[in-house]
Amino acid sequence: MPRWPLFGAKPCRFTGSSHPCPLWSARHADSHQAVQSLSAKNTGGIFAWNEINVSTQNYSNVSLSIYYKDSNNFEVGEFLSVDWYNGTTWINEVNVSNVATYTLFNQTLSTNAANNSNFKIRLGCKNNAANEFCYWDNVQITGQTSTCTYSGSGNWLVSCSDNCLITSNVNLLGNNISITGTGTFSTTANITNFKQLFIAGTSSTNRCQVYCSGGGCFK
Numbered sequence: 001m002p003r004w005p006l007f008g009a010k011p012c013r014f015t016g017s018s019h020p021c022p023l024w025s026a027r028h029a030d031s032h033q034a035v036q037s038l039s040a041k042n043t044g045g046i047f048a049w050n051e052i053n054v055s056t057q058n059y060s061n062v063s064l065s066i067y068y069k070d071s072n073n074f075e076v077g078e079f080l081s082v083d084w085y086n087g088t089t090w091i092n093e094v095n096v097s098n099v100a101t102y103t104l105f106n107q108t109l110s111t112n113a114a115n116n117s118n119f120k121i122r123l124g125c126k127n128n129a130a131n132e133f134c135y136w137d138n139v140q141i142t143g144q145t146s147t148c149t150y151s152g153s154g155n156w157l158v159s160c161s162d163n164c165l166i167t168s169n170v171n172l173l174g175n176n177i178s179i180t181g182t183g184t185f186s187t188t189a190n191i192t193n194f195k196q197l198f199i200a201g202t203s204s205t206n207r208c209q210v211y212c213s214g215g216g217c218f219k
Helices: none
Strands: 023-027 037-041 048-053 059-070 079-085 090-096 103-108 120-126 133-145 156-159 164-166 177-180 183-187 197-200 208-212
Touching: 037 048, 037 120, 059 079, 059 090, 079 133, 090 103, 120 133, 177 208, 197 208
Parallel strands: 156 177, 164 183, 177 197, 183 208
Antiparallel strands: 023 037, 037 133, 048 120, 059 103, 059 133, 079 090, 079 120
16 A cells, blocks of 8 residues: 555644644654654644545555654643544544654554545644644555455455455356455345355354345355
8 A cells, every 4th residue: 555645634623612723734853764744733722633534445454654752741631642543433543642752653453444445544632832742754554455356357365354345246257256264255246157155264263254235145
């Protein structure tokens, strides 16, 4: 997956009543690797954030990597945060105060970050003085190509851990389909013209669960 375009982020937003936008800017002096960082200062004691949608459709094992720090002079109740959106809920990964040096968050996110057209990243800040800053740098979102899309030729080998949802009809052209691993495979569309269908979990308790709904199924 491509690197997230950090400075293409949307305008800042606030909880509560309307409030002037804080100083969101690209800074050279406080960057992690001498290029630029994104900073926010003096949100007026109100939670402010920048967010961007990055579709992870057709990607699995989605990871988020980001460096963060603050000006190390925050008061009680002030913080820097990093969250991601799974389509229904914001998941908090970083919520810190008074981190003087750049710290790396680098983790593979839970499975509902994968194959998700509604995936978002949110950088949040709450502080209350002109000399109080939040900083983020080197934001990257990476993933592996998902097995949820048939290539159009040959056998279709699906990893059940990709938690595929098939919404468009698939013609296997006389080839086989194998769905293996642990997770779910769901289809609301018709999967047709296949020679053999093989479904297997990794053990008797770690199963691959396959669902047909809305009239779609293997036909």
